Amino acid sequence: MTTKDLIIAQFVQRYALSLQTGITDNTSLVAESPMFYHCKHCGILIESLIEDHFFPAHTICSQCEGLQKMVCLQEAKQMCQNLGTWPRRVFNTQTNQFEIKR
Numbered sequence: 001m002t003t004k005d006l007i008i009a010q011f012v013q014r015y016a017l018s019l020q021t022g023i024t025d026n027t028s029l030v031a032e033s034p035m036f037y038h039c040k041h042c043g044i045l046i047e048s049l050i051e052d053h054f055f056p057a058h059t060i061c062s063q064c065e066g067l068q069k070m071v072c073l074q075e076a077k078q079m080c081q082n083l084g085t086w087p088r089r090v091f092n093t094q095t096n097q098f099e100i101k102r
């Protein structure tokens with residue numbers, strides 16, 4: 001297994017984990033609840049912040065950022081698609097939130 005194969009396999013694992021743990025819909029939380037931010041590619045939780053945080057949250061995890069630099073993010077998503085797990089949700093770039101694809 002090459003390094004590239006390994007990091008793509010890890011993407012598949014992260015994505016599968018995020019499907020199990022789920023994505024928090026910040027809009028459904030009561031006022032003053034902490035906000036949860038997930039990687040827009042693999043879906044893992046990357047930050048939880050107080051509601052009125054000042055700076056924008058990160059939208060990509062360190063691992064997907066690495067995949068992006070190696071230009072194999074699409075290949076990783078294709079692997080999930082081949083396994084039948086991609087895409088179960090879509091990332092809305094306007095709200096910076098995931099929306100479940102039905």
Ligand SMILES: [Zn+2]
Nearest residue numbers: 039042061064
């Ligand atoms: Zn990620």
